[in-house]
Amino acid sequence: MTTSERPLFVYLQRPDNGEWVVAGRYLPDAHAGSGSFRYAPSYVEAGLSWAIDPVNLPFVPGVDYPAQRYDGLHDVLRDASPDSWGQMLIRREHQLGVHATAIDFLRLSGNGDRWGALAVGESRKPHVAKLASPRLHRLDALVQEVLAIAQAKPAIDGLLRKRLFATPSMGGARPKATVQDGNDYWLVKPGLMTDTVDLALLEHATMQWGRRAGLRFADTRHHRLGIGRSVLRILRFDRRGAQRIMTVSAASLLQVQYPPVEAADSSGASYPRLAEELKRIGAPPEDGIELFGRMVFNGVVGNSDDHPRNHAVLFDLDQQRWRLSPAFDVVPDTQDDPGVLVMQVSAGRHDITREAMLQDYLRFGFATHADASDHFDALLKRIEDGYADIAPLLDAALRANMQQRLQTMLAKLRMAPVVR
Structure with missing residues (x-):
């Protein structure tokens, strides 16, 4: 059995007491480009039932879950693997060729500082390096x-x-x-x-x-x-200190491959779909409203890099349930005023328009279109007022750029006054 075919044990740092346990076993099949995951009998026998991915890997003992994407690597394990920067480091450190796979990067990236609360290893006993980041x-x-x-x-x-x-x-x-x-x-x-x-x-x-x-x-x-x-x-x-917190990307929740290999791989990347997945995994209603607000904010500032790996959920240690994570990696495009977002703002639509953003209001959790419209306008006012607070942080060129962006987008997105 080659290195790329040996089973990997998936370790989880328990969200209740910080103890590391074996949550399951991942078995790759390098020749078929596939893999499977099963929750460990010891995990079940200990009475533990946290799902490491509440959508793709719900906790059901005895079930073998096949991997659907990433050449046989499950979505949440892909989340725990490096992207471009980390892959470059691994290629350089281990002299990997162009045919290195997602599984190779998972194995070689080390457990010292993975994203989220998962780690992997070939031992049936968790062996995870302590966090040791520079001060x-x-x-x-x-x-x-x-x-x-x-x-x-x-x-x-x-x-x-x-x-x-x-x-x-x-x-x-x-x-x-x-x-x-x-x-x-x-x-x-x-x-x-x-x-x-x-x-x-x-x-x-x-x-x-x-x-x-x-x-x-x-x-x-x-x-x-x-x-x-x-x-x-x-x-x-x-x-949170030495405690690692379970985290799953929106790409995983939406079951879309990102970066996409083919255009169809990311066709399911959608804000309203993500809002529905939040409900499905037990997040409170305010998380859907929060997601709506982030969608509008991204449109106003021109963040055209709002892909599904730039959204996530985490397992809230205090509430013991999944929540929308804080927003991260929000950077405006300074070259052009984007007319579309990467994620769909409503079914089949990416355009940054008031109509498109309000079209699927029910899926975000608003009771009526009027409620959503009022929230939309109040949010635009908060965004406008918020800019006045942060404008002094910017240098002169960026301040002029973003001031013009804000004026253009507010004029575009605000409700036209009724002519009587």
Whole structure:
């Protein structure tokens, strides 16, 4: 049996007491490009019943769940695997060729800092490295090392580079790493020399804008390091001290493959569908309204990168149920005023228009079209007022750009006055 065919045990950090347990077994079939998952008998016998993916892998003992996407890797395990940046680190560290599979990246990415509360290994006993992220006071060194990696330069700090290569599991294409500040963990994203605008500053301001508008956005901080290097850090919602929190992407909930291999792979990426999945997994009604607000906010600011991996749910430790996660990775397109969003805003429609965004109001949880319309207008006012608070954060060029964007979109989305 080859390495790519050996079973992997899926470990879960229990959301009640933090103990690591074997939740199930993943068995890949490299030749067929498929795989299956089954909850472990020991998990069942211990009286545990948390579903690691409430849609694709509901807790049903004795059932073998086939993988439908990612060449045989289950969606939630794909969530726990690296995206472009992490894959690049793994390819470089292990000299992988172009034929490396999603399963290869899952096996090789290490358990030190995966997204969410899952880990994997070949042992029937959980063996998971403790979180050991660099401390905040080492932020400058961390950023320098991350950028040196991105530019294929020699190590500045050999030990730090070794640690970064050992924890390559975070998603996205841009260079990033995790830093610890007390009991909090922050995702660090430095600006790049190739950026045409200060994207780190823009993302920080936009995330704060969403919070000022009354939406649940992850908290952020912005720093200027060294010779003016712009750096963003975003509070990770899948961590509470040493406790890792179960997290599942919207791509997994919606059962769509992202990035898509074919156009049809992402045809199910939809805000109203996601709102319905939130209801299905037990999230409260306000989460559907919150999702509606994020959809409108993305349209107003021109965030055309609102793909289904940039939305997620988490298992709330206090409420012991699934909730919509805080919003993350919200960055406006500064080149053009986008006319569409990646996710459908209503059935079959992506256009950023009032009509399209209100069309499926029932699916978000509004009782009437009038209720949805009133909420829409109140939200636009909060977004407008929120911009006044965050505009001073931006440099002059970005401030002018986003001021024009806001005026254009408010004029487009507000209800036309009734002529009497």
